[in-house]
Amino acid sequence: MASVLDALWEDRDVRFDITQQQMKTRPGEALIDCLDSIEDTKGNNGDRGRLLVTNLRIIWHSLALPRVNLSVGYNCIINITTRTANSKLRGQTEALYILTKSNNTRFEFIFTNVVPGSPRLFTSVIAVHRAYETSKMYRDLKLRGALIQNKQLRLLPQEQVYDKINGVWNLSSDQRSIRIRDSKFGLALVIESSQQTGGYVLGFKIDPMDKLQDAVKEINSLHKVYSANPIFGVEYEMEEKPQPLEELTVEQLPDDVEIEPDEHTDAFTAYFADGNKQHDREPVFSEELGLAIEKLKDGFTLQGLWEVMG
Incomplete structure (x- = not known):
């Protein structure tokens, strides 16, 4: 999920x-x-x-x-x-x-x-x-972060502790949806983080079974509430x-005139930073300009570039 x-x-x-x-x-x-x-x-x-x-x-x-x-x-x-x-x-x-x-x-x-x-x-x-x-x-998933100070959890502003569960084993060393999954240690709480945060799979063993099920329900409930209005x-x-x-923001009304999109003149071309390319492309002779220019990227034309910069 x-x-x-x-x-x-x-x-x-x-x-x-x-x-x-x-x-x-x-x-x-x-x-x-x-x-x-x-x-x-x-x-x-x-x-x-x-x-x-x-x-x-x-x-x-x-x-x-x-x-x-x-x-x-x-x-x-x-x-x-x-x-x-x-x-x-x-x-x-x-x-x-x-x-x-x-x-x-x-x-x-x-x-x-x-x-x-x-x-x-x-x-x-x-x-x-x-x-x-x-x-x-x-906003990010941190591994090995400085979370504990003087044996106490360092809470972020607006962060609250809802529950403390003792006797939890971290199984994540051998491998953000929250569910119960079987592992070599038996049934475990598994938290999958989003691809944006690295796609980690975090596993925790909680005994007994009813304690594990209660933890999954509580975390899922808190995650649902948080997702509705996240604190960034x-x-x-x-x-x-x-x-x-x-x-x-002004409503964007449709134009009366249909404009054919030009796939070679993307809107972002004008914003390329000078340091974007790793090295200059080889020089070639341009009959259109009558001088040597850097070879254009595939699919680009001089006319298209003039239209973007104009």
Whole structure:
């Protein structure tokens, strides 16, 4: 049985042009800040948009065309810095640079505040990402973690102990659904973690049988309650509360004109980080340009690349 939390992608992925449903907050996700008049300087230079900062990701969408958007999960972020960028709306100005890695591909994002004199773009994103980085125990499976101090369990903020079961054997050394399974030690409590956390199979022997069955019922019940509204541990509050995310996202009405998709000009191409490739491809002569250029990847054309960068 797959865990309900297997569907958690918001903090683990970088996605482009997501649906209105995917822009909504999932259970446990909360909108922390909303910044209007933010330009996506790397991919949509000159286009005014809105930046939404949640406890799991940042979302940018164009105000003119909400279907043009980005969702950047905090777990994908490698580095956040501030640098000078050339914005069509602001000219040379300080911007927020975010380097990410998703599915072995590096993407770079540049966000510029169109309104002068407001540092919230930098303070909100950097502070919330720091809060995410320092609360990983809420979201990851840790082996050999520093859980005990002075013979007491170190509880996380908002964590509660519901039960203590003595005399439990850890059988996991020879190998998040929770069930009873047979092992060479007899019937055991087995917890399977999601693939995102390594797909571990953890086994525990509890005697007698009725004690084992009670433990399985209790853990399954707590897991069900938690999954309905997870605690992700990212604690950061703005002085001024933003509107709910659902009220800020605009319904994406279907266009009257049908646009044929061009499979070679993917939306994310404009966001490739310079360091994404391991080495330069061999030079070839381009009759179209009349000079030597780096060989294009299979399936890409010069015309397609000009359309993406235009």
